[in-house]
Structure formats: structure tokens, C-alpha cells
Amino acid sequence: MSTTYGSQFGTYRSRFASWRHDRPFWGGALVLLGGLIIGIIPAELALTFALVPSMFMFAGLVFAIFVILCGVFALLRPDFAEFFGAAAILLSIASIVGALGGFGIGMMFGVLGGAMCVAWEDPRETESTSDEQAAVA
Numbered sequence: 001m002s003t004t005y006g007s008q009f010g011t012y013r014s015r016f017a018s019w020r021h022d023r024p025f026w027g028g029a030l031v032l033l034g035g036l037i038i039g040i041i042p043a044e045l046a047l048t049f050a051l052v053p054s055m056f057m058f059a060g061l062v063f064a065i066f067v068i069l070c071g072v073f074a075l076l077r078p079d080f081a082e083f084f085g086a087a088a089i090l091l092s093i094a095s096i097v098g099a100l101g102g103f104g105i106g107m108m109f110g111v112l113g114g115a116m117c118v119a120w121e122d123p124r125e126t127e128s129t130s131d132e133q134a135a136v137a
Helices: 005-022 027-050 052-076 077-104 104-117 123-136
Strands: none
Touching: 027 052, 027 104, 052 077, 052 104, 052 123, 077 104
């Protein structure tokens, strides 16, 4: 392993760390994982055992797509993370109707990740707020 590759890997890693720090990374990742689980369960049941009627499979896949989109948009647009987190919570809970909520596992990941997105605070805003409070005091 050359030093050029090692230093290049270090810059990629530091850039990823700074990108991850500026957005609700773990919340968005859990919402994505929950959406994947919500989508895999009805598709797998329909293809393997034919236990899920086609309308339920379709509804489960629609819920899964919307939950995945909430996770992607929470990562790409951190200023709207609170909205996408709330939408992910509602869609994950509603996925019980069409996808059985990924047997509850996908629903729990979606709700937990959505709650993390809702609770996330932009570190730049908290720094400016603390600076303003220090200037007032």
C-alpha cells in the first residue's frame, strides 16, 4: 500500500465525516433500512409462498418506496429533515396495512430513524445560537 493511496483514503474519510456531521446520517440510514425491510417482506412472501394478494403486495411496495424516499431526502436535504422524519414515522406505521410493517421490524427501524431525524439539530444553528447568547450575556 502506497502512501498516496493512504493519504487519499484519509481525505475521503475526512470529507465523508464532515458530510455525515452536517446531516441526520444515522436517522436517514435507519429510515432507509426500514424501507428496504418493509419492501422486501411483501415481495418475498408473494414470490415464495403466494401468501400476500397482489393488492397488498402493491400497497406494501408503495409504502416502502415512500419510506425509502423519506430517508434519501432526509440525507440530501437536512434542512427538511424534521418533515421527512415525521413523514417516515407516519408511513412506517401505515405500512402495517400493506406490508405488515416488514413483520414489525421494518416499521420499528422506520419509526426509530424518523424520530432521530425529527430530533436532529443542525450543528451550525446551535453554534450560532450559542454565539448569540454569549454576546447578549
